[in-house]
Amino acid sequence: MQNHAALILVDVQPDFMPGGALACQEGDTIVPGIDRLLRRRRFKQTVATQDWHPRTHISFASTHASKSPFQQISLYGHPQTLWPDHCVQNTPGASLHPAIDWSAVDLILRKGNDPQVDSYSGFRENHGPNGNRPSTGLAGWLRERGADEVYVAGLARDVCVLWTVQDALALGFRAHVLWDLTRPVTAESDQVTREALRIAGIGIVESAEDL
Template sequence: MRIDPGSDALLVVDLQHDFLPGGALGVAEGDRIVEPLARLAPAFSTVVATQDWHPPGHVSFASTHPGREPYASIALSQGPQELWPDHCVRGTRGAALHPALPDAAVTLVLRKGTRREVDSYSAFRENVGPDGRRPSTGLGAWLSARGVRRLFLGGLARDFCVRVSAVDAAVEGFEVVVLDDLTRAVFPERRDEVDRELAAAGARLAVSQDLIR
């Protein structure tokens, strides 16, 4: 699979300290994808890095809901909400992108989850908010304006932000390729469920070794 720098883009999802082992919401083996993604990024003319950038008291924090524990789910007016340890609080080291990702290769840093009352897994749209809507981040229009037609994804976590970003990218009309070896999941045992959702959206799975620069 040959990379076309003119029409292909790389989306690096949430490669942040808090999602790496030892972080507030560390994903097992997440550190193993850092260097491969950093080496791959310069092969693309367009590289987008997403960054969770939560205010204190964010709706996704278990600590915001007294008596609730991380990794549970609760029902809110807008629908179910997964609860997590406090993570990627704006301005903290945990929210910073891993320094191995080369600044020179990153075209755009997209911060998401910035509103206290709305979670945001996807790079393209926020989760459903109290008003029942999923506001666009504008990323789809930005990529299209740059001539991007195919989007390669890697990062954290496979079963949440990578999954939802991939599905939304397909809805936006992009050809979507998830680089399976450059992702890791919070709940690896849910792999089959995630794979079915990706396939239903038309997203393909590949490995980075298949790419020809």
């Protein structure tokens, strides 16, 4: 049991799997490994984040006239990628993946439900109209339970996983990515992601290690 470490599983949802609305490359291949890791119950706290967007979310290309998915705009003074409609509240694609036994999860944190603000990280939303990044409350929840270290897995490696682990480090947690239990939107991003993790001092580990 990792008594002072928490496991954070980011957005393991059908819409991010092959055939989904915003598919990550080989995203389905992490599902068996995450299920096995949860069944081992090696972490005192386990959190699952869940992308949970209203139908007219500001990050959807469909809400912006003459814009296409994966185009970038400036939103509140910061770059914003426009995405295909995905993880719409109460749709099958937004559910936690049904092939995983989620009974070991202590907290399900829904994010991205503010129609005017995107939310990649499990710890803080993206920049909003007032210029700040509001907290989701996750850091306080973990600290109250004695966690000072996090291991992060899920989707997508180059977006929501990366932002989550970077915020964890910035908020004072020791932070690691379970590399084999993440997948990117596109594999071309992996070198940049690895370098960002290395520079920040975030650990890159494998789930087969002694967790």
